[in-house]
Amino acid sequence: MSENAARRLVSMFQAISEAVEAEKDHLSELDGAIGDADHGTTMSLGFLAVKAELAKLDLDQAQISDVMATAAGAFLNAVGASTGPLYATAFRRAAQAVAGKAELDLATCAAIIDAMGSGMRERGKGQRGDKTMLDAWLPAADAAAAALAENKEADGFWRDVVASAEAGANATRSMIATKGRAARVRERSLGHVDPGAASSVVILRAMASSLNRAA
Amino acid sequence: MTSKTSSPRKGGASRSSATDMSDAIPLRYGDDPYVWACWLYYEDGMTQGEIADAMGVSRATVNSYLAEAREKGIVNISLEPARLASLTIAQELKRHFGLADCLVVPSDDNARPLIDRLGVAGAMALQKLVKSGDTLAVSWGRTVMSVGEHADVHALQDTTVVQATGGTTAAFSYTPELCAASIARAISARCVGITAPAIVKSPELRQMLLDEPLLQEQFVTLAQANRILFGISSLRPNSTIHTSGFFESVSLQHYLAAGAVGVVAGRFIDERGRPVAGPLDDRTVGISLDMLRRIGTRIAVAGGFDKVPALLAALRGGYVNVLITDAATGHGILRADGVTGLDTRISQRPKLAQTPSSYRTHVKKFLNNPNEVVEEMLDGVVRAHRDYIEPINGSHRALVAKSGPRPGKVGLVIGGGTGHEPCFLGYVGKGLADAVAVGNIFSSPPPDPIVQCAVAASGGEGVLFVYGNYAGDVMNFEMAAEIAEEKGIKVRTVLTTDDIASSPVEDREGRRGVAGNFFIFKIAGAACDRGLSLDACEAVTRKANLRTYTVGVALEPCSMPQTRRHNFEIGPDDMEIGMGIHGEPGVTRERIKPADEITDAIMDNIFKEMKASAGDRVAVLINSFGATPLMELYILYRRVAQRLAAKNIEIEANWIGHYCTSLDMVGASISILHLDQELTDLLHHPCETAFLRIN
Numbered sequence: 025m026s027e028n029a030a031r032r033l034v035s036m037f038q039a040i041s042e043a044v045e046a047e048k049d050h051l052s053e054l055d056g057a058i059g060d061a062d063h064g065t066t067m068s069l070g071f072l073a074v075k076a077e078l079a080k081l082d083l084d085q086a087q088i089s090d091v092m093a094t095a096a097g098a099f100l101n102a103v104g105a106s107t108g109p110l111y112a113t114a115f116r117r118a119a120q121a122v123a124g125k126a127e128l129d130l131a132t133c134a135a136i137i138d139a140m141g142s143g144m145r146e147r148g149k150g151q152r153g154d155k156t157m158l159d160a161w162l163p164a165a166d167a168a169a170a171a172l173a174e175n176k177e178a179d180g181f182w183r184d185v186v187a188s189a190e191a192g193a194n195a196t197r198s199m200i201a202t203k204g205r206a207a208r209v210r211e212r213s214l215g216h217v218d219p220g221a222a223s224s225v226v227i228l229r230a231m232a233s234s235l236n237r238a239a
Numbered sequence: 240m241t242s243k244t245s246s247p248r249k250g251g252a253s254r255s256s257a258t259d260m261s262d263a264i265p266l267r268y269g270d271d272p273y274v275w276a277c278w279l280y281y282e283d284g285m286t287q288g289e290i291a292d293a294m295g296v297s298r299a300t301v302n303s304y305l306a307e308a309r310e311k312g313i314v315n316i317s318l319e320p321a322r323l324a325s326l327t328i329a330q331e332l333k334r335h336f337g338l339a340d341c342l343v344v345p346s347d348d349n350a351r352p353l354i355d356r357l358g359v360a361g362a363m364a365l366q367k368l369v370k371s372g373d374t375l376a377v378s379w380g381r382t383v384m385s386v387g388e389h390a391d392v393h394a395l396q397d398t399t400v401v402q403a404t405g406g407t408t409a410a411f412s413y414t415p416e417l418c419a420a421s422i423a424r425a426i427s428a429r430c431v432g433i434t435a436p437a438i439v440k441s442p443e444l445r446q447m448l449l450d451e452p453l454l455q456e457q458f459v460t461l462a463q464a465n466r467i468l469f470g471i472s473s474l475r476p477n478s479t480i481h482t483s484g485f486f487e488s489v490s491l492q493h494y495l496a497a498g499a500v501g502v503v504a505g506r507f508i509d510e511r512g513r514p515v516a517g518p519l520d521d522r523t524v525g526i527s528l529d530m531l532r533r534i535g536t537r538i539a540v541a542g543g544f545d546k547v548p549a550l551l552a553a554l555r556g557g558y559v560n561v562l563i564t565d566a567a568t569g570h571g572i573l574r575a576d577g578v579t580g581l582d583t584r585i586s587q588r589p590k591l592a593q594t595p596s597s598y599r600t601h602v603k604k605f606l607n608n609p610n611e612v613v614e615e616m617l618d619g620v621v622r623a624h625r626d627y628i629e630p631i632n633g634s635h636r637a638l639v640a641k642s643g644p645r646p647g648k649v650g651l652v653i654g655g656g657t658g659h660e661p662c663f664l665g666y667v668g669k670g671l672a673d674a675v676a677v678g679n680i681f682s683s684p685p686p687d688p689i690v691q692c693a694v695a696a697s698g699g700e701g702v703l704f705v706y707g708n709y710a711g712d713v714m715n716f717e718m719a720a721e722i723a724e725e726k727g728i729k730v731r732t733v734l735t736t737d738d739i740a741s742s743p744v745e746d747r748e749g750r751r752g753v754a755g756n757f758f759i760f761k762i763a764g765a766a767c768d769r770g771l772s773l774d775a776c777e778a779v780t781r782k783a784n785l786r787t788y789t790v791g792v793a794l795e796p797c798s799m800p801q802t803r804r805h806n807f808e809i810g811p812d813d814m815e816i817g818m819g820i821h822g823e824p825g826v827t828r829e830r831i832k833p834a835d836e837i838t839d840a841i842m843d844n845i846f847k848e849m850k851a852s853a854g855d856r857v858a859v860l861i862n863s864f865g866a867t868p869l870m871e872l873y874i875l876y877r878r879v880a881q882r883l884a885a886k887n888i889e890i891e892a893n894w895i896g897h898y899c900t901s902l903d904m905v906g907a908s909i910s911i912l913h914l915d916q917e918l919t920d921l922l923h924h925p926c927e928t929a930f931l932r933i934n
Contacts, residue, residue: 061802100718104678104685109714147714152495153475153548195498195510198548198575202475214547215574 029128030086032235034078037095039234040227041071047226055219058201063219066107073102088128092119092136107220110144110157117143130181133235134168137185137228141165152192155199155213160224163192182232189228193221264294272296276304277314321345321566327581328569332562335578336554339536340364344565353542353565358385360563361540362392362425365468368536368561369426371396374463376403376526377419378504380470382540384413387421398428401460403467404505404525405437407485415525422468431460435524437505438486442521449524461526466536471559472502473549486519493517501549503539503558504531510548512556531558538563547571602798602805602903612800613657613679620664624929627668628675631695636677637688638664639695640928643673649767649776650674650696651703653760654689655712656681658797659820661930662756662899663706670926670933671764672705676719680799680902681821683711689719693728701729701773705763705780707752708734731773733780735759737787737910739848740817740826753820754862754899755787758912758922761931765924783918788849790841791908793818794831797865797901816840820864820901820908834871838878841909846886849913853887858912858922861895864904869896872907879909891919898930 027035044051044067052064077098078091092115100112121139125132141161145151150158167188171181196218268275272294279290280301287305291298308314322345329343342364344356361382369375369392377383377400400423406416416432423430434457435448448454472480474495480486480502499507499515506528507515514528531537537558541550542565551572553559564572573581607615617635621628631637644650653663654676667675674692678684693702704720706712713734720730736747737755752759762783766776793815796805807822809815814837817825831837851857859879861872872895883890891914899908914922925934 100685101687104711104715105682106711106714108685109711109718112718147718148710152498153500197577198500198510198551200475200544200547200571214544214571215577 028083029088029126029132030081030083030091032128033088033091034081034083036231036234037071037074037078037091040230041068041075043226043230044068044071044223047223051219051223051226054217054222057216058213058219063107063223066103066105067223070099070103070107070111074098087123088125088132089119089123092116092122106148110147113147114140114143114161117146128235130172130176130178133181133231134165134172137161137168138165150202153199155196155201155218155221157218157220157224159192159196159199159218160189160221160228161192163188164224164228178236182236186225186229186232189225193217193225196221273304273308273311273313276301277308280305281314319345325566325569328566328573331573331578331581332564332569335573335576336559336562338554338562339560340368341561341569342563343569344542344563346566354381354385355389356565357382357540357542357563358387358389361386361468361538362390364538364540364561364563365390365422365426366392368538369395369398369466371398373466374399374401374460375422375426375428376401376461376464376467376469376534377415377422378403378467378469378526379407379413379415379418380472381413382470382542383418383468384421386468386540387418387425390422390425392426395426395428398426399431399460399463400426400428401431401457401464402433403461403464403469403531404523405433405435405439407437431457433457433461433524437523437525438519439522439524445522445524454524462530464534466538467504467526467531467534468538468540469504469531471539471541471546471549471553473543473546474499474501474507475545475548490518494519501546501552503528503553503556506531508549508552508556508558510552510555512552512554512558528556528558536561540564542568544568544571547575551575601803604798604800604803604903606800606803609801609803613677616657616660617677624664627927627929628664631674631688631691634688634691636684637674637691637695638667638677639674639692640667640669640672642669642927643667643671644696644698646698647700648698648770649700649703649773650693650698651705651760651763651767651776652676652689652692652696653705653756654678654684654692654716655706655709656683658902659899661897662754663760665930666757666760666764666928668926668928670768670924671928671931672760673767680801683709683715686715686719686722689716690722690726693719693723693730694726697728701731703763703767703773703776703780704730704732705735705756705760706732707756708736708748708750709752729773731777733759733763733777733784735784735787737784737789738791738817738819739788739844740790741819741823744848751819751823753789753791753910754860754908755784755789755910755912757860757862757894757898757931758787758858758910759783761926762918762921764926765921768924768926769921779917779921783912783921786849786913786915786918787910788845788913789908789910790816790844791818791820791825791862791864791906792816792837792841793822793825793864793904793906795866795905796822797904799902814906818906820899820904822901822904834874835878838875838909839882842879842882845909845911846882849911851886851888851913854889856889856891856914856919857883858914859883859890859893860898860908860910860912861893862898862908862910863896863900864906864908865897865900866903866905867907872896875907875909892922 048064048068052061055061055063074095096112096115117139118136121135164185167184171184201213279285287301290301325343325345329341333341344360402419439445494507494517497515498509500510505525538561539559540563628638650673652674653672656678658680664675673696676684676689676692735752736750738751738753741751742749763780766779796807814831815825815828861876
């Protein structure tokens, strides 16, 4: 293997950052409809900070849980509001879930996605149907677990994960927000995709293409 | 609602006053008999004959005056906007979902509860749709019950009402049995029940019951139904489905996880209207979704924004072909299904031909770099108030009181987004808060500065976090509390929830924290400064929060420095009672009224919750949201004082001015702190901060 697991995880974060950068304006635009139009900027800031902080790690020594923990701290300090704690908690739970793991195999990937989803759910005290990023992450986690149980190859695993996240995010269009800023506009949130769910899809797609390619 | 009865109606008084001057056209009508005739007809409500007498002309002439007045455009007949909107929405719903019929109840400023208005509309639909000889299946729910209460259809023969599901003993007044009985009574129909529980213990038991001849007979009747009336239930956290006890909560969670968004006649459907499989399917006694879809006339009656996803699912699944809902919900359904362009059609026909050149899109502000407003403001704050506060480790995002924290004293940390100045940094100093964490505009600070504040404020006896109840603040302060605990600092938290308009009293914990923060911070700061224990500080702060009542009213929106645009809209003649300090929706949006009436509405709300008796003492805060001047605040205070005096409630202290703002929002809030001896002592405890000094 030319790359160790920590390096692969770092390149995954770089891929996420690039993808978020490319979708930045689109995400802010989605947010403008029901929030304060800063979601793209916020996510971009967060992942740029993660990238910068990861660059300081000694990747020959680092474990994948170190990478996740570093990402958590960096994201939190760069982003306030509610996105900061939600993703920071997600990364922190992922770090705990993969503690001691050396390989970034599909089981570990499924564990990361699951831990991220449940971390967000605990921190935000939300559930599916609240029109939040959980509507993308929780179906993605279910799909990952199912694909793993069916012994799917990496291609199939990631295709399922991304498809479930996309379907979940699209479903937010007909939901009414109860959490966060969008809750203030109540029924006006109808018909709009939740920006947090949309950025989750961007992140999961980037994870898929980065980790699947490197596998 | 406007009242037309205030003008003199036909009757002796108005007639005699008109006949007194029947010789000439009264001056106010100029020399235009058309206007005069129209006025008497449309405004005074006189008959054409009475007008003929008053004007001294023939009845035929009056008739021609009135007809010509319409042709000339002196009189315009217009449809009330709310009614126009509801018709437009109904037509669009019918077209978009291919419905047989659709009835949309106009929004009428919630003068009557939605459930009643839907009941009346449902009753009207029954009158029109149910014929002699019909078999009408009836499902259960609050709205269905309301239809039964409002319906009164005579002259039908040989109609049968059949219960669509089994029964329940649940402790609510709209069980399947009661709903079916009520509708049967209303349309004088024979009533056939389903004499089994709606949900039974096991699939085996269900099969055994279905094999019973009695139930078989009842199901034959159900299968004969040619019409069905049903409600649609949402699965959202606050919906009655969770509290009614109809379904077991464990099973509900299963359906939720499987993507269920609504319940139709006891069956779960997903957002596309597909049945969702789950543990209750084989244990439910009642109509199946397939059976339902085979019925010819499927009347759904349901309303409320919360139900939009469920209604949309039911429409997509084809379970409904006659929809009865309200305008806001109907509009929401269309929007959720991607129908656009409706808004322009709803907002009255004569559109402004052109935006006048003087039309503004941006608000003027004192700005350098819009992205640096918070930093530049904080630089100014730190320079202006160096006597009271200083940055922690050089960061302006965490500020500590100069002579606040000391060993042996519980530290008080407050904080939140900016845009509310002087909240929160204006209340940091000796005798009040020890440190403040500062976020971006309307946005919580991250945990790091909060932790820095906790460390700086800690005197070894623990730290109290007091901040407004908002999702972002809660998450960041909770994370900060976890980190501070890891550093060995004991943290307690009190969330402020004084905005009584933000949520009903049963959901007090879900309320937002607004200007009443001022009182709660003051009490907490005094308790800490007096050297009380962490427990005692927390307890008295909780008490202050429970006894603080705030209601705000917004007249104009605020605008964000980055966009310089209004971040929401309030109509030219409207106000919103109960609006939050970030523009959160309030209780009612209505036409603006005189200051005393607005104050009365607010005080009535406060008195409803504050159990103060004659002789009690209160503190009063009249707070500007930013752009409302002191002049108007004193007008509000005047009325508040009158109302309190009338109840013999004494004002111990008052504050009037900018205490918790929302950028440049026009509006104000009234906060009352219901004092007791302990709170009075703490309120008067000395403090030295930039915006509050008591000595």
